[in-house]
Amino acid sequence: MKPTLTGRVLIAPLLTGVFAAALALVPIRAVHAQSVATTPVDSIVAVVDEDVILRSELDRAVANITSQSAARGAQLPPKDILEKQVLERLILVRLQVSRAAESGIRVSDAELQQAISGVAKQNQMTEDQLRERLAGDHISYDEFRSNLRDELAIQGLRQRYVQSKVQISEAEIDQLLATQKVGGPEVRLANLQVSLSDDATPEQIAEAKKKIDDIKASIERGEIDFHSAAIRYSQASNALDGGEIGWRSYDAIPPAFVNLINGLKPGQITDSLRGSGGFQIVQVEEVRQPQAQQATQYRAQDILIRTSDLVGVEAARQKIEALRARIAGGEDFGKVAKEASEDTLTKNAGGDMGWFLVDQWGGAVAAQIQKLADGEMSPVFQSEVGFHLLKRTGMRVQDVTEENRRNKAREIIGNRKSEEEYNRFLRQMRSEAFVETRLDGAPVAPAPIPAPAASTH
Numbered sequence: 197m198k199p200t201l202t203g204r205v206l207i208a209p210l211l212t213g214v215f216a217a218a219l220a221l222v223p224i225r226a227v228h229a230q231s232v233a234t235t236p237v238d239s240i241v242a243v244v245d246e247d248v249i250l251r252s253e254l255d256r257a258v259a260n261i262t263s264q265s266a267a268r269g270a271q272l273p274p275k276d277i278l279e280k281q282v283l284e285r286l287i288l289v290r291l292q293v294s295r296a297a298e299s300g301i302r303v304s305d306a307e308l309q310q311a312i313s314g315v316a317k318q319n320q321m322t323e324d325q326l327r328e329r330l331a332g333d334h335i336s337y338d339e340f341r342s343n344l345r346d347e348l349a350i351q352g353l354r355q356r357y358v359q360s361k362v363q364i365s366e367a368e369i370d371q372l373l374a375t376q377k378v379g380g381p382e383v384r385l386a387n388l389q390v391s392l393s394d395d396a397t398p399e400q401i402a403e404a405k406k407k408i409d410d411i412k413a414s415i416e417r418g419e420i421d422f423h424s425a426a427i428r429y430s431q432a433s434n435a436l437d438g439g440e441i442g443w444r445s446y447d448a449i450p451p452a453f454v455n456l457i458n459g460l461k462p463g464q465i466t467d468s469l470r471g472s473g474g475f476q477i478v479q480v481e482e483v484r485q486p487q488a489q490q491a492t493q494y495r496a497q498d499i500l501i502r503t504s505d506l507v508g509v510e511a512a513r514q515k516i517e518a519l520r521a522r523i524a525g526g527e528d529f530g531k532v533a534k535e536a537s538e539d540t541l542t543k544n545a546g547g548d549m550g551w552f553l554v555d556q557w558g559g560a561v562a563a564q565i566q567k568l569a570d571g572e573m574s575p576v577f578q579s580e581v582g583f584h585l586l587k588r589t590g591m592r593v594q595d596v597t598e599e600n601r602r603n604k605a606r607e608i609i610g611n612r613k614s615e616e617e618y619n620r621f622l623r624q625m626r627s628e629a630f631v632e633t634r635l636d637g638a639p640v641a642p643a644p645i646p647a648p649a650a651s652t653h
Contacts, residue, residue, distance in 0.1 A: 497547035
């Protein structure tokens with residue numbers, strides 16, 4: 197088993213961004229069937245290595261974005277620009293899914309089902325209600341599952357790449373805590389970017405500055421709202437999301453932007469600021485205070501028997517049931533764990549998992565640990581990696597202020613490094629791939645790939 201918090205980099209738990217996008221019906225190939233005209237003959241709009249993207253796929257994706265924007269009252273850019281933006285997103289998704297498959301990343305049915313349950317729970321629905329919602333929007337449930345599987349594969353690719361590249365030392369955490377206040381209020385932001393190349397001429401810089409200042413003035417006059425302006429004009433990769441960056445603590449925002457944001461109320465916009473990718477304006481959307489600094493922690497011992505191509509489900513189940521019978525007959529749990537467990541993180545400690553938050557070891561463990569009393573052993577249960585036994589040995593409500601501060605500092609450093617590394621990886625993958633776009637019969641140059649979160653870093 198593997199906890200959510202690793203010693204190397206903190207990965208955002210439970211893929212909440214993926215879930216939100218999935219339920220918002222953003223998946224790239226999801227479709228409002230009624231809004232797309234029937235095309236008698238399909239055509240190719242892009243060749244991506246040995247794969248192709250069809251006009252029908254692009255039309256469905258554009259129709260989906262158009263439908264969402266209409267529901268929000270947002271304004272879209274002209275159709276030709278929108279098509280280029282959506283096509284570039286399709287290309288990047290196709291490349292990432294392909295690279296994930298080549299890297300051996302597979303999304304099991306159990307992982308997919310857990311993700312679907314997470315989508316439903318996050319949006320306060322049952323899974324049946326989720327199906328009804330999708331059907332009401334004319335979206336195939338199989339298509340929804342396929343897109344969500346792709347998103348999970350991409351998340352797996354990102355996590356694997358980041359963990360292989362990003363390391364965070366305790367000294368870095370100490371340095372951040374010594375120089376910045378970590379753990380204060382958080383702010384939800386959106387940004388709009390007018391991009392500039394590294395070798396931009398003075399005339400190009402002046403033109404970009406005028407453009408973003410004119411956009412800001414238009415927003416402030418009430419001619420267009422910020423999210424519609426981001427969709428229409430922004431050249432950042434989060435443009436089609438209305439420029440959404442999400443929640444950030446002030447200590448996770450570069451000082452230059454903190455100085456601009458301080459004192460702004462929700463709905464207000466910063467002055468334009470030039471960064472590494474060009475000129476930006478940022479809107480403050482919401483502000484919230486940090487959550488309580490106490491948490492319920494559990495302690496337990498575990499035994500894991502893994503399933504694999506060589507060890508089938510039934511064989512693994514029978515093996516762990518036999519181990520449980522030995523413990524129930526009086527043998528020590530820790531002794532049996534040292535002898536037979538296949539959990540390399542806990543085996544040598546007699547299965548001791550230490551103190552952990554309820555969801556830190558995954559959903560299957562969380563569901564069991566809350567049912568047990570101290571000293572009680574769980575029935576055999578299954579996760580995506582195999583079969584488990586748990587013995588709960590303690591529960592406490594702990595002041596985790598300092599632990600949270602260190603984890604927050606680790607997350608800040610990890611996010612900064614991982615965004616930089618992964619976007620470098622995306623640019624490299626995009627440049628190395630054979631991509632030919634055929635919108636209007638003519639190839640189109642690829643769009644830049646700036647990091648949406650890192651754009652204010």
